[in-house]
Amino acid sequence: MIGTIESIFRQISATMPDESFALRLWDGSERHYGPGAPRFTLTFTDESGVLDVVRRAQLGFGEAYVRGDLDVEGDFQLLLRFAFEEPVRQMHLGTQDKLRLVRSLLRDRKNNVMRARKNVAHHYDLGNDFYELWLDRTMTYSCAYWDEGCGEIEQAQEAKYEHICRKLELEPGERLVDIGCGWGGMLEYAAKYHGISGIGYTLSQEQYEFAQDRFAREGLEDMVEVRLQDYREARGKFDKFVSIGMFEHVGKEYFDTFFAKTRELLVPGGTGVLHTIGRDRENEIDPWVKKYIFPGGYLPSLGQLASGMGKTELCVTDVENLRLHYARTLDEWAKRFERHRERICRELGEHFYRMWRLYLHGSAVAFKWGEIRLFQITFTNGLRQDLPMTRAHLYN
Amino acid sequence: MIGTIESIFRQISATMPDESFALRLWDGSERHYGPGAPRFTLTFTDESGVLDVVRRAQLGFGEAYVRGDLDVEGDFQLLLRFAFEEPVRQMHLGTQDKLRLVRSLLRDRKNNVMRARKNVAHHYDLGNDFYELWLDRTMTYSCAYWDEGCGEIEQAQEAKYEHICRKLELEPGERLVDIGCGWGGMLEYAAKYHGISGIGYTLSQEQYEFAQDRFAREGLEDMVEVRLQDYREARGKFDKFVSIGMFEHVGKEYFDTFFAKTRELLVPGGTGVLHTIGRDRENEIDPWVKKYIFPGGYLPSLGQLASGMGKTELCVTDVENLRLHYARTLDEWAKRFERHRERICRELGEHFYRMWRLYLHGSAVAFKWGEIRLFQITFTNGLRQDLPMTRAHLYN
Numbered sequence: 001m002i003g004t005i006e007s008i009f010r011q012i013s014a015t016m017p018d019e020s021f022a023l024r025l026w027d028g029s030e031r032h033y034g035p036g037a038p039r040f041t042l043t044f045t046d047e048s049g050v051l052d053v054v055r056r057a058q059l060g061f062g063e064a065y066v067r068g069d070l071d072v073e074g075d076f077q078l079l080l081r082f083a084f085e086e087p088v089r090q091m092h093l094g095t096q097d098k099l100r101l102v103r104s105l106l107r108d109r110k111n112n113v114m115r116a117r118k119n120v121a122h123h124y125d126l127g128n129d130f131y132e133l134w135l136d137r138t139m140t141y142s143c144a145y146w147d148e149g150c151g152e153i154e155q156a157q158e159a160k161y162e163h164i165c166r167k168l169e170l171e172p173g174e175r176l177v178d179i180g181c182g183w184g185g186m187l188e189y190a191a192k193y194h195g196i197s198g199i200g201y202t203l204s205q206e207q208y209e210f211a212q213d214r215f216a217r218e219g220l221e222d223m224v225e226v227r228l229q230d231y232r233e234a235r236g237k238f239d240k241f242v243s244i245g246m247f248e249h250v251g252k253e254y255f256d257t258f259f260a261k262t263r264e265l266l267v268p269g270g271t272g273v274l275h276t277i278g279r280d281r282e283n284e285i286d287p288w289v290k291k292y293i294f295p296g297g298y299l300p301s302l303g304q305l306a307s308g309m310g311k312t313e314l315c316v317t318d319v320e321n322l323r324l325h326y327a328r329t330l331d332e333w334a335k336r337f338e339r340h341r342e343r344i345c346r347e348l349g350e351h352f353y354r355m356w357r358l359y360l361h362g363s364a365v366a367f368k369w370g371e372i373r374l375f376q377i378t379f380t381n382g383l384r385q386d387l388p389m390t391r392a393h394l395y396n
Numbered sequence: 397m398i399g400t401i402e403s404i405f406r407q408i409s410a411t412m413p414d415e416s417f418a419l420r421l422w423d424g425s426e427r428h429y430g431p432g433a434p435r436f437t438l439t440f441t442d443e444s445g446v447l448d449v450v451r452r453a454q455l456g457f458g459e460a461y462v463r464g465d466l467d468v469e470g471d472f473q474l475l476l477r478f479a480f481e482e483p484v485r486q487m488h489l490g491t492q493d494k495l496r497l498v499r500s501l502l503r504d505r506k507n508n509v510m511r512a513r514k515n516v517a518h519h520y521d522l523g524n525d526f527y528e529l530w531l532d533r534t535m536t537y538s539c540a541y542w543d544e545g546c547g548e549i550e551q552a553q554e555a556k557y558e559h560i561c562r563k564l565e566l567e568p569g570e571r572l573v574d575i576g577c578g579w580g581g582m583l584e585y586a587a588k589y590h591g592i593s594g595i596g597y598t599l600s601q602e603q604y605e606f607a608q609d610r611f612a613r614e615g616l617e618d619m620v621e622v623r624l625q626d627y628r629e630a631r632g633k634f635d636k637f638v639s640i641g642m643f644e645h646v647g648k649e650y651f652d653t654f655f656a657k658t659r660e661l662l663v664p665g666g667t668g669v670l671h672t673i674g675r676d677r678e679n680e681i682d683p684w685v686k687k688y689i690f691p692g693g694y695l696p697s698l699g700q701l702a703s704g705m706g707k708t709e710l711c712v713t714d715v716e717n718l719r720l721h722y723a724r725t726l727d728e729w730a731k732r733f734e735r736h737r738e739r740i741c742r743e744l745g746e747h748f749y750r751m752w753r754l755y756l757h758g759s760a761v762a763f764k765w766g767e768i769r770l771f772q773i774t775f776t777n778g779l780r781q782d783l784p785m786t787r788a789h790l791y792n
Contacts, residue, residue, distance in 0.1 A: 146785055280706035302712055303703030310676035310697055315769070319715035324783060369779065373711070383765065387720060389542055395791045 001047070004054045009033050011087040019078065040074035057091040058083060062288035062362075066354045076357075080365040093287060101287050108296050111251035113230040117203050119249060119296035124204035128183075130348065134336040139183035139210065142245035142275065143326040143374045153332045156325075161189035164242060166394045167273050167318065167378045170194040174239040177201075177265050179231045180246020184211030187224040197223040201234055231261055238265050241272030248277050252298050259312040266381035272314070274377045277326070278302055283371060286362075293359045302375060309379055317387060318378040323367050326374045330364035397443070400450045405429050407483045415474065436470035453487040454479060458684035458758075462750045472753075476761040489683060497683050504692050507647035509626040513599050515645060515692035520600035524579075526744065530732040535579035535606065538641030538671065539722040539770045549728045552721075557585035560638060562790045563669050563714065563774045566590040570635040573597075573661050575627045576642020580607030583620040593619040597630055627657055634661050637668030644673050648694050655708040662777035668710070670773045673722070674698055679767060682758075689755045698771060705775055713783060714774040719763050722770045726760035 002025065009023055013033035020034030024043040032038060044050050049069030052060030064070045072079055082088050093101065111119075135141055136154040144156035145163045164186070170176065172195030178186050181200025184207075190196045202208050211226040227234075231246075241262055250258045266272060282301045284290070290297060300308075302319070309316055337344070337360055344353045366372045380387070398421065405419055409429035416430030420439040428434060440446050445465030448456030460466045468475055478484050489497065507515075524535075531537055532550040540552035541559045560582070566572065568591030574582050577596025580603075586592045598604055607622040623630075627642075637658055646654045662668060678697045680686070686693055696704075698715070705712055733740070733756055740749045762768045776783070 148786070148788070280709070280711050281703070282706075301703065301706055303699050303706055306702050307677070307697065307699030310678075310699055313676070315676050315717075316698055316715065317717045319712065320787065321711075321713045324781075324785060368781070385720075385764070389720060390544070390791070391716065391787070392544070392791045395786070395788045 001050045001054050002044075005044075005050060006031060008082075008087045012082055012085050015085060021074075021078065038074065040072055040076065040079050042079055043071045043073070045069055045071060054091075056094050056097055057088075059093055059097050059287045059291070062292070062355075062358055065358055066292075066351050068350070068354070076361050077365050077368075080358075080362050081369050083362075083365070084369045084371075097287065101284075101290075104290065104295070105284065108251050108253070108298065111249075111254055111296050113232060115296065116230055116249065119294075120203040121205070122295055123293065124182075124202075125206045126348075128206050128210050130344075131183075133340045133343070134333060138185045138189075139214075140185045141182055143277075143322055144329045144332075145322065146325050146328055153329065153336075156329070157185065158189065161186055162193070163394065164244070164273050164275065164376070165190055165194050167376070168240045168242065168271055169388070169393075170196050170240060172196070175237070176240045176242060177234065177236070177238040179234065179241070179243040179262075180249070181207075181211060181226060182245070183207050184214050184224075184226055186242060186244060187211075187226070188214060188218060188220060191220045191223040192218070196240070198225075198238070199234075199236065200224065200226045201229050201231055202226060203228070203230060232257065234261060234265055236265065237267050239267055239270050241266050241270065242275070243273075244275040245277070247274060248294065248297050248299055250298070251296055252300065252304065255300065255304065255308045256311070259308050259314060263312050263314060263381055268382050269384040270381045271384065272379050272381070274305070274309075274375075274379070276300065276305075276375055276377075278305060278373050278375045279371050280373065281371075286366075289359065289362070292355055299372060302373070305375065305377060309377070313382050314379045315381075315383060316377055316379050318376075318391065320376045322374040322376060323372075327364050327367035330360055330367065334360040334364060397446045397450050398440075401446060402427060404478075404483045408478055408481050411481060417470075417474065434470065436468055436472065436475050438475055439467045439469070441465055441467060450487075452490050452493055453484075455489055455493050455683045455687070458688070458751075458754055461754055462688075462747050464746070464750070472757050473761050473764075476754075476758050477765050479758075479761070480765045480767075493683065497680075497686075500686065500691070501680065504647050504649070504694065507645075507650055507692050509628060511692065512626055512645065515690075516599040517601070518691055519689065520578075520598075521602045522744075524602050524606050526740075527579075529736045529739070530729060534581045534585075535610075536581045537578055539673075539718055540725045540728075541718065542721050542724055549725065549732075552725070553581065554585065557582055558589070559790065560640070560669050560671065560772070561586055561590050563772070564636045564638065564667055565784070565789075566592050566636060568592070571633070572636045572638060573630065573632070573634040575630065575637070575639040575658075576645070577603075577607065577622060578641070579603050580610050580620075580622055582638060582640060583607075583622075584610060584614060584616060587616045587619040588614070592636070594634065595630075595632065596620065596622045597625050597627055598622060599624070599626060628653065630657060630661055632661065633663050635663055635666050637662050637666065638671070639668075640671040641673070643670060644690065644693050644695055646694070647692055648696065648700065651696065651700065651704045652707070655704050655710060659708050659710060659777055664778050665780040666777045667780065668775050668777070670701070670705075670771075670775070672696065672701070672771055672773075674701060674769050674771045675767050676769065677767075682762075685755065685758070688751055695768060698769070701771065701773060705773070709778050710775045711777075711779060712773055712775050714772075714787065716772045718770040718772060719768075723760050723763040726756055726763065730756040730760060 020036045020038045022038035022041040023031045046069045049064040052064040138157045140157040145160035146156045147159040150156040174196045176196045176198035178200040181202050187200045208228040278300045285297050416432045416434045418434035418437040419427045442465045445460040448460040534553045536553040541556035542552045543555040546552040546555050570592045572592045572594035574596040583596045604624040674696045681693050
């Protein structure tokens with residue numbers, strides 16, 4: 001079995017001749033690849049880790065890493081990047097895992113209000129304390145916008161809000177709906193700096209309470225409110241629409257429902273921004289991420305997004321791909337997360353820490369070298385004749 | 397039969413209560429709709445025009461207009477806008493026209509090199525004299541970019557070239573391929589102002605000769621050349637790729653071929669811009685336009701473009717919708733075209749003049765009120781790690 005891993009490392013080393021890395025086994029023996037000091041050492045503390053990786057590909061790797069049957073010292077992301085190299089792409093899940101995956105995909109076809117609530121709770125109700133540890137002060141858990149001069153993540157998150165506000169051409173007094181409003185960062189920013197009023201929707205109890213407190217603390221209760229409801233339950237008419245990092249949870253069986261609701265919420269000619277992780281071509285989400293991090297998650301291709309919006313008479317005016325911005329955001333989160341290793345291990349357990357560490361670094365690597373993208377799509381509900389002729393207003 | 401037209405006018409008048417217009421029959425009788433002086437008068441000089449419109453919808457209207465069985469004084473575009481109002485949308489082609497349309501769609505499935513050449517000749521080999529009459533000095537027959545301060549179409553066409561050059565991040569010495577290079581405007585601009593070298597492909601003999609002369613006259617023969625070849629015959633490797641207003645002729649059966657060729661022509665990580673008319677959702681081209689103006693034409697939906705590019709590992713980084721820019725460009729062309737009415741009628745015939753007048757105004761109206769869009773799509777061949785983080789460089 002270890003022969004398979006060695007062969008993969010040899011093949012990858014041949015395609016990355018400048019990189020050095022090492023493999024260490026439970027008996028202390030080591031193999032070195034490449035010309036210099038290893039940038040990482042992958043240690044198998046047990047033969048079962050090897051079996052897991054060889055037989056169950058990325059799912060086995062993830063589970064073995066979380067259990068501690070394998071460990072990585074040094075540049076974790078260089079190892080994770082191997083997932084996008086040919087010899088690893090050719091590895092397959094075992095039959096059992098495949099069956100389990102098919103069952104979970106079938107389950108997703110019923111991403112109804114109840115299941116959506118449960119899926120959201122799985123991820124977002126880990127506790128505000130947990131997210132406050134490593135998110136920045138704005139409590140924003142989505143891709144930042146690293147505009148020139150944004151040294152800190154907090155600035156980059158506010159730059160993201162500003163960028164979206166400009167794409168929405170927000171005017172004081174306008175009504176904005178935020179589907180998947182998280183801890184309320186977007187609504188706070190838009191109310192404070194652009195004078196809008198609006199409603200945010202979240203399914204997370206923890207986020208709901210946080211956003212309520214936040215709006216009260218900032219004296220914005222008369223302008224913005226948050227509701228603990230599913231997007232399908234949203235009502236009313238708004239001048240502007242925004243959804244940031246929520247579409248990933250909708251599920252492809254519900255794309256049409258989401259877009260029909262978007263159209264219903266917007267006045268004719270109203271403008272919206274959909275900010276979502278996506279991909280260039282259709283594919284399922286990584287099975288390890290789906291099982292442990294985002295149950296019910298599905299990442300749309302740009303083609304699926306454009307077709308779905310076109311069918312619903314949502315007219316796309318602008319698409320920006322912020323792939324490298326999410327990679328940098330995730331690098332920043334991983335760094336901040338790792339700084340709190342001790343406390344997270346103590347309060348949530350070592351397995352949890354390792355699971356989230358893998359998720360954060362794995363996602364960064366997937367934006368850098370893999371198949372995932374971040375699309376910011378600006379659209380109008382039907383045609384709008386007074387659109388700005390150029391996008392220069394985003395950059396002044 | 398005239399009752400049907402009157403009923404449609406009454407219904408549209410009810411949805412546009414501020415607009416006034418009139419209908420005049422061959423016996424001199426008139427009906428007025430709306431509160432004031434008519435913005436246009438539609439005159440049927442013959443009952444056969446009425447029959448054509450009622451039985452054969454947009455195809456019948458176009459043919460009757462070209463023959464002169466109907467005429468329009470005043471605001472032509474207001475009348476053409478009726479095509480996007482409900483009562484007219486419900487009109488259908490007759491059985492004969494439908495059959496003819498199906499046959500032409502089947503024919504398009506073979507948009508091979510020979511047919512492509514014939515289709516191109518139909519439109520672009522009308523004679524350089526003809527296009528020189530009403531295009532601007534840059535001889536650009538595609539959507540201009542009406543940047544702030546572009547008063548004249550010539551400036552707006554150069555602004556378009558500059559906008560695309562910035563999207564391509566052209567650097568002196570780079571190699572650029574231009575698929576469907578027309579009369580050579582893009583290559584001339586990119587060579588002169590950005591120091592690239594490159595090759596343009598066209599299937600039009602007239603364009604080929606014009607571009608050759610142009611490059612010689614400007615002393616650019618050592619940098620850029622034009623070839624009278626199909627895109628499928630293009631060879632070589634280029635740093636950058638551009639295609640402006642040519643994809644409309646590819647045909648949906650050949651999208652994959654086009655994108656595979658695009659990938660083949662670009663170095664890994666090379667950047668391209670695809671500038672094409674498109675739509676929000678899949679549909680066939682207007683049957684009158686297809687029959688008389690663009691045989692073999694098909695306008696892609698954004699979904700089809702994104703899916704096709706994604707499949708081929710062309711990674712979309714930016715999409716800009718320039719719908720209103722094309723409307724303004726067409727308004728400008730129509731005005732310039734009409735200025736030469738006498739000469740065009742004399743040299744190419746009254747029918748030709750009316751056909752093209754309908755095509756130019758009809759297209760303007762379809763961008764303003766109908767289903768067509770202009771997409772500028774920036775993409776890279778595979779992932780590129782040194783992308784600019786923002787699009788600010790397009791606007792400095």
